Amino acid sequence: MEKLYYRPVARTDSARPDTALTLAGGWCWFDEVEILRRDGEPEIIPAAHLPEEVMERLCNPRTPVAGITLDAPRIMGILNVTPDSFSDGGRFDVEDAAIERAVALRKMGADILDIGGESTRPGATEVEEDEEIARTAPVIAALRDADFDAPISIDTRKSLVADQALEAGAAMLNDVSAMEFDPAMVEVAQVSGAPICLMHAQGLPETMQDDPRYTDVLLDVYDYLEDRIALAEDYGIAREAIIADPGIGFGKTAQHNLALIRGLSLFHGLGCPVLLGVSRKRFIGAVGGAEEADSRAPGTLAVTLAGLDQGIQIHRVHDVAEIAQGIRLWDAIKRGFEE
Template identity: 40%
Template sequence: MSQSVYIQPITMVSGPQAVEGDAIRLAGGMAYAREFAVIVREGGAVTSRRIATKASMAQALAALPAELGAEGEMQWSYLQMAHPPLELGGRTIRLDQPQVMGILNVTPDSFSDGGEFMDDPDAMKAHAAAMHEAGAAIIDIGGESTRPGAKAVWEGEEAKRVVPAIEHCVGMGAAVSVDTRRPAVMEAALEAGAHIINDVSALRYDPRSLELAAASGKPVILMHAPGTGEDLHADPDYTAVAFDVFDFLKEARDRAIGAGIAAERIVLDPGIGFGKSLADNLTILNHLPMYHALGCPLLLGASRKRMIGALSNEVAAHQRVGGSLTLAQHGMDAGVQLLRVHDVFETVQARNVWRGLRDAALTDFSGLEA
């Protein structure tokens, strides 16, 4: 049976000065990690787990089986790698702090705001402007609901929905991603000015998508979902969900690179809520820092999702703002670079306060000797 290695940050600290320099800056952001579990799996089962810090990581990596040494070294390097900014048209999106992506659904049946902006262009424009002014670094525009049980949309109809919204948002100076799994819609969106392809199928739904994405030269967001056909939620079969999602995203990354997509243009999304139980989602969220070992920026899309309702007396989607902000902060603490949210103003405010706390922690030397 083949073996796999994973390096999981397990102890976060306010900054390296708090632990006499024995910590790393996680993925070039504002989160710092001190202790790490170096985990080996074989046939789905964990066969070894060793705790190390920055000071002892060389010994931990040297103790790995020979065939895993290079992968372990690469993951350790990736955990410490600062990501270059995303260049999106005339906008530069820096990834050294969390950035907020605002959701704009032009659909009749999305779980939170379906129908609100599809048939009312003025409402769509006002909402897009409000998100942009509130500090959304990117506006993510989708024309097909991917909630469980949603009906598939003909690609011509999907393009008809998203193109006017993309043109409007680009016209007002926003960076725009298109949330689609269909290459014809990707092509129409890019022609309308979209800057990013956000594919919930990780470019697996249609074999033409990989080639189109590579030829476009645009950044891509690859998300984990267990389904391979119309139903992305179908057939979940996890041995250990956090590691299984890691393996999937690693394969999706390598497949994209093999098709000609530059590594620095790949963003990875663990796919909260897609073919996952509440327990699965919570496990993945508690392993978020580990996914930095894949060497790509991370996107977290947990806003208003079903898991929040499950943990708060089944409240309706529009009543899940508090839970959404909790998960956004959890993502920031884990070093996630992009937060895909419905409530932009509130999330940007939370991010700004969070950043103030992080900045203060880095300049707090009150506990150190003069």
């Protein structure tokens, strides 16, 4: 049987018809859906004609992530405690500097802090588990000892690193390999009950940008994430504890990335919150004419706003202050502002 994919045509306009449905319990609504097929032309149908199961997945409010509600856009601030990350490597790989940066990101508007001890930029090589733990766990523990008041996510592909981070006080897992790199990550997520972000990536960081190819990048990425979510559920991980990330920049060309961004609302059909990680990515520099990674905040904001217009709940960024300001203005335009 032909598989159909349902992409809600997300809107935020105040002129909302009575027949419109709320998208994922958030700020967007939709009254039309684009049906996509691998073989055949897309078609638009009224949202009221959706199959009941599809409608439920598109409309049900998302469960809070580590205590953070998702009825408004949320910012995940990036803290790389690495010497070689593509944008800020070596700036926060000393514990005191990392803690100072974490506190600053929180004050800037980060709702969640994502700490990573292994670069997964294109061409990066694997870091030994012990080294990755030594980079991340002490920082997490120190932040918890200092009563850091935002949930901390551990950005890792390795189960032992994840386990030690949770022991130190992390509340969320962020696995760019969607539990493929280390299958034992399934057990860590299942036993701990911590929410886990599953991301799509084609290949390993060492080679992922060599020559990425897809039959249909939007549908291929959707199918992959659907399969990984199903596997997680088979192992006892609740769908409510899963976040989906299409993996912008991970084994994808600029054209692949742009196609995914245009179709982001499709991923609400997975029935999970969606995380968008575009911050300072290479394609932003290529399209926007910004060669240096730390000069790509305007382009990052532009893509973030495109995500907001499609109901994307979590935005993983380096430039927290700039993105938070942009989101506040976007929100004021959409929903009003009181002095």
